[in-house]
Amino acid sequence: MSETAVKPKEVTPQARTASKASDALDARLAALSLPTGGFTAAARREALTRLRDMGLPGPRDEYWRYTDPRPFNAVSPKTLEFDPEAADSPLFTDLDRLTLVFVDGVFDAASSDDLALDGITIETLANADANAEHWAADLYGSLEAAGQSPVRRPFAALNTVAARDGVLIHVTGKPGKPVHIIHRRADEAADVHWHHVIRVETGAELTLLETGMTGARANGVVEADLARGAKLHLISSKRADHQAVGLSHIFARVDAEAQFKSFALSVNGTVMRNEGIIDIIGDDAVAHIAAAALGDGHVGAFHHDDTVFVTHRAERCESRQVFKKVLKNGATGVFQGKILVKPGAQKTDGYQISQALLLDEASQFLAKPELEIYADDVKCSHGSTTGAIDETALFYLRSRGVPYERAIVFLVLSFLADALEEIEDEVLREQINDRLEAWLTLRAKQ
Amino acid sequence: MLKIDNLHVKLEEEDKQILKGLSLEVPNGQVHAIMGPNGSGKSTLSYVLSGRDGYEVTEGSATLEGADLLDMDPEERAAAGLFLAFQYPVEIPGVGNMTFLRTAVNAQRKARGEEEMSSGEFLKVVRAKAKDLKIDADMLKRPVNVGFSGGEKKRNEILQMAMLEPRMCIMDETDSGLDVDAMRLVSDGVNALRNENRSFLVITHYQRLLNHIQPDVVHIMSNGRIVKSGGPELALQVEEEGYGDLLAEAG
Numbered sequence: 001m002s003e004t005a006v007k008p009k010e011v012t013p014q015a016r017t018a019s020k021a022s023d024a025l026d027a028r029l030a031a032l033s034l035p036t037g038g039f040t041a042a043a044r045r046e047a048l049t050r051l052r053d054m055g056l057p058g059p060r061d062e063y064w065r066y067t068d069p070r071p072f073n074a075v076s077p078k079t080l081e082f083d084p085e086a087a088d089s090p091l092f093t094d095l096d097r098l099t100l101v102f103v104d105g106v107f108d109a110a111s112s113d114d115l116a117l118d119g120i121t122i123e124t125l126a127n128a129d130a131n132a133e134h135w136a137a138d139l140y141g142s143l144e145a146a147g148q149s150p151v152r153r154p155f156a157a158l159n160t161v162a163a164r165d166g167v168l169i170h171v172t173g174k175p176g177k178p179v180h181i182i183h184r185r186a187d188e189a190a191d192v193h194w195h196h197v198i199r200v201e202t203g204a205e206l207t208l209l210e211t212g213m214t215g216a217r218a219n220g221v222v223e224a225d226l227a228r229g230a231k232l233h234l235i236s237s238k239r240a241d242h243q244a245v246g247l248s249h250i251f252a253r254v255d256a257e258a259q260f261k262s263f264a265l266s267v268n269g270t271v272m273r274n275e276g277i278i279d280i281i282g283d284d285a286v287a288h289i290a291a292a293a294l295g296d297g298h299v300g301a302f303h304h305d306d307t308v309f310v311t312h313r314a315e316r317c318e319s320r321q322v323f324k325k326v327l328k329n330g331a332t333g334v335f336q337g338k339i340l341v342k343p344g345a346q347k348t349d350g351y352q353i354s355q356a357l358l359l360d361e362a363s364q365f366l367a368k369p370e371l372e373i374y375a376d377d378v379k380c381s382h383g384s385t386t387g388a389i390d391e392t393a394l395f396y397l398r399s400r401g402v403p404y405e406r407a408i409v410f411l412v413l414s415f416l417a418d419a420l421e422e423i424e425d426e427v428l429r430e431q432i433n434d435r436l437e438a439w440l441t442l443r444a445k446q
Numbered sequence: 447m448l449k450i451d452n453l454h455v456k457l458e459e460e461d462k463q464i465l466k467g468l469s470l471e472v473p474n475g476q477v478h479a480i481m482g483p484n485g486s487g488k489s490t491l492s493y494v495l496s497g498r499d500g501y502e503v504t505e506g507s508a509t510l511e512g513a514d515l516l517d518m519d520p521e522e523r524a525a526a527g528l529f530l531a532f533q534y535p536v537e538i539p540g541v542g543n544m545t546f547l548r549t550a551v552n553a554q555r556k557a558r559g560e561e562e563m564s565s566g567e568f569l570k571v572v573r574a575k576a577k578d579l580k581i582d583a584d585m586l587k588r589p590v591n592v593g594f595s596g597g598e599k600k601r602n603e604i605l606q607m608a609m610l611e612p613r614m615c616i617m618d619e620t621d622s623g624l625d626v627d628a629m630r631l632v633s634d635g636v637n638a639l640r641n642e643n644r645s646f647l648v649i650t651h652y653q654r655l656l657n658h659i660q661p662d663v664v665h666i667m668s669n670g671r672i673v674k675s676g677g678p679e680l681a682l683q684v685e686e687e688g689y690g691d692l693l694a695e696a697g
Contacts, residue, residue, distance in 0.1 A: 395498045396536040397546070400606060401524035401554035410541045410549075417540025417589070433540075 021055045024073060028056065031075045032162045032191065038129030043141030047160035050145065054154040063151055066334040066366045067305040071245045071271050072155055077217030079189040080243045091211045091237055091435055095427070097180040098122075104185060104215050105192035106165050119173020120206065125166040125195060136168045136197045143223040143251035147277040151309060156249040156275070159221040163195035166221075171204040171230070178428075183212035190215030196222045200230035200258075207425065210236040218246040226258040228282060234262040235428055237435065238269070245271045250289075256282025256314065263423045264291040265432055266304060267439055273305040273334075280345075283314045290322040290422035292436070294412075296443055297330035297363065305334035306354075312345040312375075321352040324419040326412050327363035328443075338370040341378055350380035357415045358388055359408075405444040412440055448472040448495075448614050448645060453506035455487075455494050455670075464490040466670035467506070472614070475642040479656055480649045481681060482667035483689050488649045489533065491667075492618045496530040497523050510614055524550075525557035527613030531603040531620055538590040543602070546590050547572060551609055575608045579635050597628030604635035615639070616647045621655040633658030653685035668693050 035044070057069040071077075100122070101111035107124040115122040128134055141160040147153060167181065181196075192215035200206055204227075214220070226232055234250065246269055254260045266272055276289045287310060295302030310319045325333035335354035356365030367384040389411055397407035413436060420436075423429040448471065455465035464487045472478045482488055494501045495508055497520035508515045513526050538546070552562040563571070576586055579601055591599050600620055607615055617636070621629055636646065636659050648659055656664070656678065664680040665672045666689070673696035674680065684692065 390536075391499065393536045393538055395496075395520060396532065397538075397550075398520035399496050399498075399524055399530050400546075400550040401521050401557065401610065402546070402550050403521050403553055404519070406549060406553065407521075410538065410546065414538045414540040414589075420540070 018055075021058075022052070025052065025056050027075050028073065028158070029161070032193075033164075034162055035129065035164045039131055039134040039137040040125075040129055040140045043137070044161050046145065047141050047157045050148060051154055051157040051161060054148070054152045054157065056154055057152075063307070063336070066336070066368070067271065067273055067303060072217070072219070072247055077189060077191050077215065077245065078243065080216045081188070092180055092209055092428070092431055095180075095431075096177045097209065098175075098177060099180045099182055100167060101182045101184060102165065102194060102214075104187050104190040105183075105194045105218070108184075117175045117177070117179070119171065119175045119204065120179070121170040121172070122179065123168045125168055125197075126164055128168055134168070135170055135199065139197050139199060139223055139225055140195070141223075143225065143253055143279075144221060144249070146253075146279065147249075147251045153249060153275065153277070155219055155247050156221055156251070159193050159195055159219050159249070162219075163193040163221065166195040166197070169196070169198045169206065169208070171198070171200040171206045171232075174205045178207035178209050180209040180211070183210070183214045185213045185215060188216060190217075192218045194220050196220075198222065198224040198232065200224070200226045200232050202227045203229045205231040207233040207235070207428075209428070210234070211238075213239060213244065214246070216244055218244070218248075220246075220248045222248075222250045224250065224252040224260065226252065226254045226260055228256045228258060230255070230258045232260050233424060235423060235432070236263070237265040237432060238272070239267050244269055247273050247275075249275045249277065252276075252278045252287065254278065254280045254282065254285045254287050257284045258282065259286045261286075261288045261422065261424060262290070263419070263432075265436065266291065266293040268295060268302060269304065270301055271303045273307065276306075276308040278308075278310045278319065280310070280312050280314055280317045280319065283316055285314065285317045286319075287317070288320040288322075288422055290320070290419045291324070292416045292419040293325045293333065294436070294439065295325070295331035295333070296328045298328070302327070302331035303334070304332070306337070307334075308337040309340070310338065310350065311340045311342065312348045312350065313342045314345055316347040317345065318349040319351065320422070321354070322419050322422055323354040324416050325356045325365060326359065326415065327356055327365065328359040330360075330362040332363065333365040334367075335365075335384065336368045336370075337382070338372065339380055339382070341373040341375050341380065343374040345375045346377045348375060348378040348380065350378070352382035353418070354384045355415070356386045357412065358386060406441075409437060409440040409444055413437060447474055448508070448510050448647070450495075450508045451506055453491075453494070453508060454504045455490060456502045456504055457490070458500050458502050463504075464501075464670055465494070468667075468671045470665065470672055472645045472647055474613070474645055475640075476662040477640065477646040477648060477659060478663045478665060479661040479681060480647065480665045480667050480672075481651065481684055486667045487670045488667055489618055492530055492616045492647075492649060495523075495616060496520060496528060521553065522557065524610070524612070525554045529607050529610060529612035529615045531600070531607060531615065531617040533619040533622055535591050535599040535603055537592045539592050541590050543586050543588055543590050544572065547606060547609055550606070554610060572605075572609060576605055578638065579605055579608065580631060581605055596623035597625065597631065600624060600628065600632045601635065604632055604639075608635070608639060613643060614645050614647070616649070618649050619651065620648070621650055621652060629655060630658060653681040656681045666692055666696070668696070
């Protein structure tokens with residue numbers, strides 16, 4: 001009797017890699033306490049499918065070419081060491097505003113204001129999710145899903161799957177004051193996911209402020225849907241401590257004559273990546289996205305990445321991207337920005353500038369500006385520069401008696417001015433400027 | 447008193463000697479003018495005295511009231527009483543004119559061990575001085591020199607001078623880019639600041655500025671040194687005859 005030898009099935013290198021990636025994703029998901037049920041259940045299931053299809057990014061992914069994704073892929077965040085210097089200084093405290101406090105990404109009702117405000121409905125995701133039906137059900141995860149093409153953003157999908165809390169804001173009027181989300185950190189090893197959904201109805205307006213520090217590893221998503229003539233201003237100031245890592249995604253859909261504006265200030269943080277994905281779908285709309293980042297490699301391996309993708313799908317729309325980074329002591333700055341003008345998006349006015357001020361030779365700025373245009377009557381421009389302190393301006397200030405360190409602070413503020421100008425409200429702009437100045441002055445003394 | 451003795455200065459980048467044994471004394475309360483053809487070293491002199499990087503002093507000295515200027519950082523020279531009015535004042539977006547000016551005034555006061563000016567006091571003084579110089583209050587609120595016309599920039603320089611109250615003012619071709627009215631305004635500002643304790647070194651190409659700011663002494667500079675000194679009539683001679691004969695005469 002003859003025996004037939006059974007050959008073991010051959011495993012290709014690609015299959016081996018895919019299997020490892022799948023294992024890594026499973027391990028990442030298993031470490032999280034995932035929510036169940038509620039009106040977001042379907043969206044979360046779909047996001048999980050997307051996430052499994054995409055997998056976690058690797059250093060060879062084009063979109064992660066300049067930033068190592070491994071701190072975000074790891075099963076758990078590194079535990080932070082308590083750093084008193086990282087304590088967040090208060091901001092916007094003297095403004096009339098409605099405050100919502102989140103501790104490690106979870107709403108803290110006791111520390112927050114009453115959520116009632118004319119012209120606006122505010123709920124927390126954790127409270128509202130118990131409802132079977134909710135206005136946010138159509139939106140939760142939908143802009144994130146739409147924003148997965150043409151570029152994959154797996155951490156945004158992960159957020160949709162894992163976020164247990166956040167705010168759901170429905171703006172129907174013009175509330176007389178801004179809403180201020182304040183993040184606080186309690187656990188030195190918290191892996192935080194928060195997810196906000198904002199719907200601004202026709203002609204309605206909102207200014208949303210967001211400040212503070214979240215967990216050792218933060219992953220935040222904002223989905224913002226602006227109806228015709230709506231206005232939404234997002235202003236955030238993130239002072240991550242020197243060891244924390246953080247990711248954020250803003251997905252905005254901007255309809256006709258609407259105005260979406262965002263400004264983010266970041267100081268410090270080991271690895272920070274902020275993505276803005278703006279989809280302009282209606283004629284005569286405006287979208288401005290701006291940021292200022294300051295990093296001192298001396299106090300942590302600062303790496304700051306702004307990645308922006310603006311798509312013009314309608315006529316006579318305007319977009320601006322203004323990104324500035326100040327880098328010191330071996331800090332690294334990254335900017336990836338794209339303006340995509342779809343066929344038929346005539347009279348588009350797209351502008352993109354990214355600039356870095358290197359305060360020493362050890363720091364570096366990596367920029368990848370892109371334009372992709374399929375309409376023939378448009379005005380699009382982009383520019384990227386890397387430079388040092390202007391010696392003539394430095395001498396001018398010193399010749400008036402301003403000490404060297406103080407003169408540098410002035411020149412850094414001057415460099416960042418274009419980005420801060422994107423904050424429409426003068427009072428808010430001044431407060432952000434004062435905060436920057438205080439931080440720069442503190443750093444200059446060290 | 448400003449005393450410059452046998453000053454030799456090299457441009458570091460090009461290894462080129464610019465000042466070649468310049469000596470000059472400006473007693474307190476006097477206005478001296480320096481004229482000279484392009485490339486004679488006039489602006490280099492102003493930069494070296496105020497401490498700009500890129501110049502190497504190879505020989506000689508410069509003192510203000512006996513203090514060695516060349517041994518100080520630019521801000522220390524300012525606190526010691528030296529002021530350079532720039533030919534082309536620098537624009538600094540994002541930094542308010544008032545914030546800058548108040549920082550400069552108080553930094554100098556602190557360096558001299560004097561009490562700093564409160565914001566209220568500062569505001570009162572700066573408004574009064576701006577009014578004297580016909581500087582619009584709106585200009586004070588704007589970022590340093592941003593969007594200012596040539597005349598406004600120069601008036602802003604004079605306002606800084608008025609606020610900082612230096613002992614020795616160097617004016618580097620202040621007349622460039624000014625129309626007749628702006629020149630009169632700037633000159634009036636300078637004349638208002640003249641007193642027995644304050645000296646001026648006015649660097650200019652043209653006599654016309656000296657019609658408004660009457661100098662005590664005029665120096666002709668050529669090839670890195672003073673080649674001739676005299677009264678205000680020397681400036682008139684330059685205006686009428688040019689530098690040719692004067693320089694030939696000086697050898």
